[in-house]
Amino acid sequence: MSTQPMILAKDIHKRFGDLEVLKGIDAEVDEREVVCLIGPSGSGKSTLLRCMNALEKFQKGHITICGHDLTGSKTNVNEVRRDVGMVFQSFNVFPHMRVLDNLTLAPMKVLKVSKAEARERAMALLEKVGLVDKANVYPTKLSGGQQQRVAIARALAMQPKVMLFDEPTSALDPETVGEVLGVMKNLAEEGMTMMVVTHEMGFAREVADRVLFMDGGVVVEQGAPKQIFDDPQHERTQAFLSKIL
Amino acid sequence: MTINFAAVLPYLPVMLRGLAISLEVTVLSFFIGSVLGIFVYLGRRSTFAPLRWLGYAFVEVFRNTPLLVQLYLIYFGLPQVGINLDPFWSTLAGMTLNNAAYTSEIFRAGIESVPNGLVEAAGALGMRYLQTFRFIVLKPAIRNVLPSLTNQFIVLFLFSSVGSVISLNELTSALADLNQRTLRTLEIFTIGGLLYFLASAVIAGSSRLAERFLFRW
Amino acid sequence: MVTPLFAFDFGRDLPPLLRGAGLTIGLVLGSGIAGTIIGLVFGTARSAPLAPIRWLASIYTNFVRGLPILIILLFLYYEIPLLFPYATFSQAITAVIGLSVYSGAYIAEIFRGSIQAVPRGQLEAGEALGLNYVQKMRHVVMPQALKIAVPPGIGFLIALVKATSLVSVITATDLTRAGRNVTSANHEPLATFLVVAALYFVISYPLSLLGRWYERRLA
Numbered sequence: 001m002s003t004q005p006m007i008l009a010k011d012i013h014k015r016f017g018d019l020e021v022l023k024g025i026d027a028e029v030d031e032r033e034v035v036c037l038i039g040p041s042g043s044g045k046s047t048l049l050r051c052m053n054a055l056e057k058f059q060k061g062h063i064t065i066c067g068h069d070l071t072g073s074k075t076n077v078n079e080v081r082r083d084v085g086m087v088f089q090s091f092n093v094f095p096h097m098r099v100l101d102n103l104t105l106a107p108m109k110v111l112k113v114s115k116a117e118a119r120e121r122a123m124a125l126l127e128k129v130g131l132v133d134k135a136n137v138y139p140t141k142l143s144g145g146q147q148q149r150v151a152i153a154r155a156l157a158m159q160p161k162v163m164l165f166d167e168p169t170s171a172l173d174p175e176t177v178g179e180v181l182g183v184m185k186n187l188a189e190e191g192m193t194m195m196v197v198t199h200e201m202g203f204a205r206e207v208a209d210r211v212l213f214m215d216g217g218v219v220v221e222q223g224a225p226k227q228i229f230d231d232p233q234h235e236r237t238q239a240f241l242s243k244i245l
Numbered sequence: 246m247t248i249n250f251a252a253v254l255p256y257l258p259v260m261l262r263g264l265a266i267s268l269e270v271t272v273l274s275f276f277i278g279s280v281l282g283i284f285v286y287l288g289r290r291s292t293f294a295p296l297r298w299l300g301y302a303f304v305e306v307f308r309n310t311p312l313l314v315q316l317y318l319i320y321f322g323l324p325q326v327g328i329n330l331d332p333f334w335s336t337l338a339g340m341t342l343n344n345a346a347y348t349s350e351i352f353r354a355g356i357e358s359v360p361n362g363l364v365e366a367a368g369a370l371g372m373r374y375l376q377t378f379r380f381i382v383l384k385p386a387i388r389n390v391l392p393s394l395t396n397q398f399i400v401l402f403l404f405s406s407v408g409s410v411i412s413l414n415e416l417t418s419a420l421a422d423l424n425q426r427t428l429r430t431l432e433i434f435t436i437g438g439l440l441y442f443l444a445s446a447v448i449a450g451s452s453r454l455a456e457r458f459l460f461r462w
Numbered sequence: 463m464v465t466p467l468f469a470f471d472f473g474r475d476l477p478p479l480l481r482g483a484g485l486t487i488g489l490v491l492g493s494g495i496a497g498t499i500i501g502l503v504f505g506t507a508r509s510a511p512l513a514p515i516r517w518l519a520s521i522y523t524n525f526v527r528g529l530p531i532l533i534i535l536l537f538l539y540y541e542i543p544l545l546f547p548y549a550t551f552s553q554a555i556t557a558v559i560g561l562s563v564y565s566g567a568y569i570a571e572i573f574r575g576s577i578q579a580v581p582r583g584q585l586e587a588g589e590a591l592g593l594n595y596v597q598k599m600r601h602v603v604m605p606q607a608l609k610i611a612v613p614p615g616i617g618f619l620i621a622l623v624k625a626t627s628l629v630s631v632i633t634a635t636d637l638t639r640a641g642r643n644v645t646s647a648n649h650e651p652l653a654t655f656l657v658v659a660a661l662y663f664v665i666s667y668p669l670s671l672l673g674r675w676y677e678r679r680l681a
Contacts, residue, residue, distance in 0.1 A: 053369055055365060055368065055369065077368075078371050078372075078373055079371075081368065081369055081370065081371035082371045084369075085369070085370075086366075086369035088362060088365070088366060088369075090362050092360075092362040092363050092365065092366035093366075094363060094366075094367075094381055095385070095462055096384050096385050096388070096460070096462050097462075105370075105380060106367075106370035106371060106372060109372060109376050109380070110370065110371040110372055110376070111371075138461070138462040139462075140462055151366075154370070155369070155370070158370060158371065305663075305667065305670070306659075306663065308620070308670070309620065309662065309663045309666035309667045309670060310624070310659045310662045310663055310666070311623075311624040311625075311626075311627035311628075311638065311662060312624070312627075313627045313628060313630070313638055314627060314638060314641070314655055314658055314659050314662060315659070317638075317641070317642075317651065317655045317658075318651070318652065318655045318656065318659065321645070321651035321652075321655070322651045322652035322655055322656075323652070325650075325651065325652045326652065399528075403528075403529070403530040403531075404530070405530075406530035406532045406533060407530075407532065407628070409532065410532075410631055417530065417532055417533060417536070420533070420536070421536060424536075424540055430537065430540040430541045430544060431541060434533065434536070434537040434540075434541070437533060438525075438529050438533055438537075441528055441529050441530060441533065442524075442525055442528035442529060443528075445527075445528040446528060
């Protein structure tokens, strides 16, 4: 077990044109830790998450993730993405492939895994997320919650060291939110390192090891869930929580 | 004036031979033109500005001038600078260039119709751009533009009749020729028209079938 | 090798081309207007409540759209003298008839699509207010359908400009025919037809830009 954090972000600044969205963020996530990012819309939480697997570039600061240094221009972005899995708010499941093929495509083409092994992995993951019977179905026939579970299994098929979740349940009907959070909770209990942007405070309270509250492009406060939710120190944290809890 | 379709039926094989040439030049110009169209599309997206402008000019010139004038330029004009193409190759060249201009636009629409989220997800899984394009973008893009591509094919097929003006022996020139010989204008053009119409209908129907088989989601 | 490109005597040969272009524009306007009227009739007929009307309109639009314009023009060119052996008239009239029949079918299809594109909720609102079929069409559907029809309409107009070039085959003196006449005199097909192409481009390109501008406005 290394003492180096899995994710280390120091003094991240990012702007979109004239608008500075991240104004000096420091964050770290240790191995097996689950960190939740909460905060109002526009606080920069999704942007920060997307910097972690180089979907967004940042102008100033350092990010080291799974030993890859994202700051250098020599970073092989594809190598980073083999170690970092991402789940999107809009699922982004590939609609023109059956569920099983969604899971086997990247392992076969990127990791060069054999077809047989990829299928084995995929079926095991589908069992884990509870969708074994949907292996040969086209995603358009599945509910939102089912599609998101497929997306999670697809990311896990790459055997990543870290999983990033960008508001995974925000686009779901309330009835299906639970099944997705359940899968995420199991993943956390198995020891996956996770960084989750979410509005589901119940999930954060129950599963997170640490919660970061972001507002206006900075980390306003961070700490254990119990401390953040029951005893917020900062005024802005208190204001945000009082509005939603 | 008497109407007698039976008198014209012996000439059906002549018409069908003409139809075969029409289809031949259509199929060739469609596929060669589509490949060329992909390159035109890539050119219009390149970072090299003169290439972008060249692509734009190519598309606009071929979409805003008549095929007949293009064929006259190729068939009558090029020989002045030493390039002599026979009616078949002239028609093929003109239709190919025309098709390239139109299909580059169709490809652009198709590729842009694939939601960006899917491309991001593929990237997040570690796929390189070429892999993403081949497995994630290509199939949905083609499915989205299949109706436009089919329509373009039919348009091209109907365009092939212009070749008759520069003496290509396709269906329309066969009809004009038979009309001179038999003077049975109504019968000949009715059957000829039906041949064009049925061929178009078969093409459209096959495309719909293909859509159902190849793109089952 | 370059001289054939520039061997065009503008002073002598441009005026006939411009006269030809005049007929081209006239044909576009004439058959465009006639075609729009025909298209309106058959386009609305495609969604008429009576099935035989729908079928008739459907046969017309689908059949004509499966034919090359040249076939229509040639047929009329040969058949009309057989039907009216004592009439003599300029081929421009034959051209207008042929192009109008051709345009009517395509414009009818554009209208059909536009009428269908008007959201169902609009029709239902009209019904809920007690309007009858004619009133619904006139006040609710058609105004909205016409707006939707403009971009594909402009697209067809551009196609029509190019289609008029085929009237040169039935000896109407449009821009393309003028080009052939000039070429048989000056023996410079390359230069002459480049000028012809440029003139077509000048007529058609502004329409392309207009169509794109309008589409952006709608979005």
